[in-house]
Amino acid sequence: MQAESSRRIILLIEGVPDSESSLMHPLVNAGFTVASFVSGREAVSWSQEHQPDLIVMDASSMRSNGVRISRRLRGILAETPIIYCRSEGVIEEPAATADIYLEQPFTGRKLLNRVKDLLPADPAQEEIRNWRCFWRNSCATRSPSLHAAS
Numbered sequence: 444m445q446a447e448s449s450r451r452i453i454l455l456i457e458g459v460p461d462s463e464s465s466l467m468h469p470l471v472n473a474g475f476t477v478a479s480f481v482s483g484r485e486a487v488s489w490s491q492e493h494q495p496d497l498i499v500m501d502a503s504s505m506r507s508n509g510v511r512i513s514r515r516l517r518g519i520l521a522e523t524p525i526i527y528c529r530s531e532g533v534i535e536e537p538a539a540t541a542d543i544y545l546e547q548p549f550t551g552r553k554l555l556n557r558v559k560d561l562l563p564a565d566p567a568q569e570e571i572r573n574w575r576c577f578w579r580n581s582c583a584t585r586s587p588s589l590h591a592a593s
Contacts, residue, residue: 451496452475453476453477453495453497453499453558454486455500456481456512457480457500468551470554478493486512486516494523497525498526500512500513501528509527513525524543524562525542526543527540527541529544529545529546
C-alpha cells in the first residue's frame, strides 16, 4: 500500500467488511488513509512490513481474541498508539495493550477526538496554523496606516 506522505495511516481491525464498517467512514472523511482488515492475523502480518501511525481495533466485532491481537501488535509496533473498542460492560483482562479504551456505542466524532488525542499534530499543518495565527494577530495589532501602499 502506497500512501501520500502527508496523510496519516490508520490500521483498522474490524470484524466486518469495509462496506459495513461504522469506524472506517469517519476516519476516511477526516483525511486519513485507512488500511482495513477483518482478520487480526492478516493485520498482524501486514503490520510487520508497514508502519501505521495509529491502530484502531473493534474487539466487539472480531472473532478472535482482541487482547491477544493487541499484544502481538504492541510487540511489533511498540510505539504505535492503539485505540481498543469494546462492547459496553465487557470487562477484559487488565493489560496495558491499548492507549485508549472506547466502550460502544460511541459516535464518529468521539472516535476522531480520541485519534487526535493520540496523534501528534502534523508538522506541516501545525506550521500553517502557526503562520495563520501569526498573521491574524499581527494584522489585528497594526494601525491602519501601516497597511497603506508605499
